Amino acid sequence: MTSIVLYCRPGFEKECGAEIQEKAAWNEMYGYLELKKNQGIVFFHLHNSDDGELLMNKLPLKRLIFARQWFVSLTDVIDLPEYNRVEAISEALGTEWQYADLRMETADTNDGKALTKFCRKLAVPLRQGLRKAKVLTEKNDKDGAILHALFLSGQQVILGFSLAHNSSPHVMGIPRLKFPSQAPSRSTLKLDEAFLYFIPKAEWDSRLCSGMNAVDLGSAPGGWTYQLVRRGMMVTAIDNGPMAESLMETGQVKHKTMDGFKYVPMKQNVYWLVCDMIEKPQRVAKLMSEWLLNGYCKEAMFNLKLPMKGRYQQVTEDLQAIKDAFSEHHVKYELYAKHLYYDREEVTVHARLLSPAPQK
Numbered sequence: 489m490t491s492i493v494l495y496c497r498p499g500f501e502k503e504c505g506a507e508i509q510e511k512a513a514w515n516e517m518y519g520y521l522e523l524k525k526n527q528g529i530v531f532f533h534l535h536n537s538d539d540g541e542l543l544m545n546k547l548p549l550k551r552l553i554f555a556r557q558w559f560v561s562l563t564d565v566i567d568l569p570e571y572n573r574v575e576a577i578s579e580a581l582g583t584e585w586q587y588a589d590l591r592m593e594t595a596d597t598n599d600g601k602a603l604t605k606f607c608r609k610l611a612v613p614l615r616q617g618l619r620k621a622k623v624l625t626e627k628n629d630k631d632g633a634i635l636h637a638l639f640l641s642g643q644q645v646i647l648g649f650s651l652a653h654n655s656s657p658h659v660m661g662i663p664r665l666k667f668p669s670q671a672p673s674r675s676t677l678k679l680d681e682a683f684l685y686f687i688p689k690a691e692w693d694s695r696l697c698s699g700m701n702a703v704d705l706g707s708a709p710g711g712w713t714y715q716l717v718r719r720g721m722m723v724t725a726i727d728n729g730p731m732a733e734s735l736m737e738t739g740q741v742k743h744k745t746m747d748g749f750k751y752v753p754m755k756q757n758v759y760w761l762v763c764d765m766i767e768k769p770q771r772v773a774k775l776m777s778e779w780l781l782n783g784y785c786k787e788a789m790f791n792l793k794l795p796m797k798g799r800y801q802q803v804t805e806d807l808q809a810i811k812d813a814f815s816e817h818h819v820k821y822e823l824y825a826k827h828l829y830y831d832r833e834e835v836t837v838h839a840r841l842l843s844p845a846p847q848k
């Protein structure tokens with residue numbers, strides 16, 4: 489039997505599990521779940537041992553909303569000796585396969601954080617040992633396999649692999665972003681991460697550049713506006729609440745105190761619409777598809793707040809409503825959603841039309 493191990497935000501194991509089980513079933517692959525409650529770890533045990541690698545080849549990680557990172561297990565839980573851990577791991581791996589890189593991982597919990605120090609210490613001799621055994625190549629190979637070592641404790645590890653082109657480049661799928669001291673709210677990291685995650689760096693010059701116009705709905709005090717301003721954009725910020733003075737002083741921000749659901753841009757030259765309004769996700773989803781279909785903006789980045797219960801179902805319904813609206817107008821589109829590291833009770837969605845919006 490093989491398992492797929494998935495990492496998600498602690499407390500979201502049920503959603504992450506339900507999603508992988510459903511999307512695997514679409515590919516006629518079946519298995520059962522083992523959730524590590526509040527540890528952000530999900531095991532999906534597949535009935536057919538070939539299905540782990542097959543599923544990883546078929547299903548892009550980008551299509552999973554709640555999983556930050558994943559790998560296919562190569563071993564069960566290995567009990568490590570107090571000494572010679574490197575040898576024990578090498579032995580369990582054998583020499584048949586080669587890996588382009590190694591990720592040492594833990595649960596995203598306080599206990600997990602405490603283990604990180606241990607992992608960092610072990611990483612040096614482990615890398616050396618695996619290099620010597622010619623198991624770790626450290627070649628920058630986008631088609632290569634990545635070796636994952638998930639440490640449950642200092643004495644227990646599970647080994648597995650992911651495919652470099654279909655896994656997160658970050659350990660446990662967590663990018664570590666620095667909070668910019670001039671930003672007026674911690675929310676700023678959500679949009680920073682969203683741009684990093686959804687927009688390929690090679691396209692930043694044309695899709696995230698200076699001189700663009702942007703609208704920020706639910707903007708106060710300005711953490712998201714800050715990310716647009718720092719990229720040289722001109723921003724119309726919509727919120728009844730006050731915006732940080734430091735942002736207004738840049739001369740790049742126009743603040744309108746009004747309802748974000750009523751605002752309509754005067755000139756149709758808005759590139760980015762961003763939206764972090766705390767509102768019913770159905771309402772936000774509808775508003776976002778209207779903006780794109782009316783040609784008010786070219787791309788939208790927004791949050792859908794999650795309910796207390798039925799979170800996976802709700803977000804699936806909201807995304808489906810957006811897809812239905814786009815399909816009704818026969819437009820081609822790109823639509824991805826992710827529960828990002830800096831998100832809490834919300835998921836971030838990126839949408840853009842790839843064919844022109846219908847003429848009115």
Ligand SMILES: C[S@@+](CC[C@H](N)C(=O)[O-])C[C@H]1O[C@@H](n2cnc3c(N)ncnc32)[C@H](O)[C@@H]1O
Nearest residue numbers: 673675706708709710711712747748764765766
């Ligand atoms: C989570 S905060 C936004 C934080 C902001 N993105 C930042 O980074 O500083 C949500 C904001 O949405 C605003 N809001 C909620 N409903 C709104 C509406 N209908 N129109 C405009 N703003 C709204 C609230 O006033 C609040 O300031």
